[in-house]
Amino acid sequence: MSDVIDVNVVDTEKAQSLKTVGWVSYILHLIVAVGAIIPGAQAGAVLLLIALVLDMVKKDEAAGTWQASHFSWRIRSVIWAGILYVITSPLWLLLIAPGWLAWGIISIWFLYRIVRGMVAMNNSRPVGV
Numbered sequence: 001m002s003d004v005i006d007v008n009v010v011d012t013e014k015a016q017s018l019k020t021v022g023w024v025s026y027i028l029h030l031i032v033a034v035g036a037i038i039p040g041a042q043a044g045a046v047l048l049l050i051a052l053v054l055d056m057v058k059k060d061e062a063a064g065t066w067q068a069s070h071f072s073w074r075i076r077s078v079i080w081a082g083i084l085y086v087i088t089s090p091l092w093l094l095l096i097a098p099g100w101l102a103w104g105i106i107s108i109w110f111l112y113r114i115v116r117g118m119v120a121m122n123n124s125r126p127v128g129v
Contacts, residue, residue, distance in 0.1 A: 014061070015065065018061060018062050018065065018067045019067065019121070019124075021054060021058050022070050022071070022121055023121065024051075024054065025054050025055050025074055026074070026114060026117060026118045026121060028047045028051035028054075029048065029051050029077070029078075029110075029114045030111075030114050030115075030118070031047055032044075032045070032048045033107065033110050033111040033114050034111065036103075036107035036110065036111075037104070037108065037111060048078060051074065051078075052074075052075065052078050055071050055074050055075050056075065058071065059071040059072070059075070066125060067121075067126075068126075069126035069127050069128055070117055070120070070121055070126070070127055072128075073113070073117050073127045073128050074114075074117065077110060077113045077114065077117075081106055081109075081110045084106045085103060085106060088102035088103060088106065
C-alpha cells in the first residue's frame with residue numbers, strides 16, 4: 001500500500017514541478033511580450049530564448065498530461081511570432097509606420113497568447129482546446 005502512496009506523491013511532485021517550470025516560462029514570455037509593446041521597455045530576446053529552451057527540454061516530461069498543451073502552446077507562440085516578425089520586417093523599409101504597426105499587432109497577439117495560457121495554467125486546464 002505504501003508503494004501506491006509513493007507513486008501518487010511522485011506524480012504529484014512531477015506535476016507540481018512541471019507547473020513551476022510552466023510558470024517560470026510564462027513569466028519570462030510575459031516580460032518579453034510586455035517589453036515588446038511598451039516603447040523603451042524591451043527586455044531582450046535572451047529571456048525568450050531561455051524560456052524556449054526550457055520549454056523544449058521539459059516538453060517530453062509533460063507528455064500525456066494537461067500541461068503538455070502549455071509547452072506546445074508556448075513553443076508555437078514563439079515560433080509563429082518569430083516567423084511573423086521576419087516576414088513583416090521589410091515593412092520597416094517603407095518608412096517606420098508600417099513596420100511599427102505590423103510589429104505592434106504581432107506583439108499584442110503574442111501577449112494575448114501568453115495571458116490566455118497563464119489563465120488556463122492558473123485554472124489547471126489545458127490551453128488552446
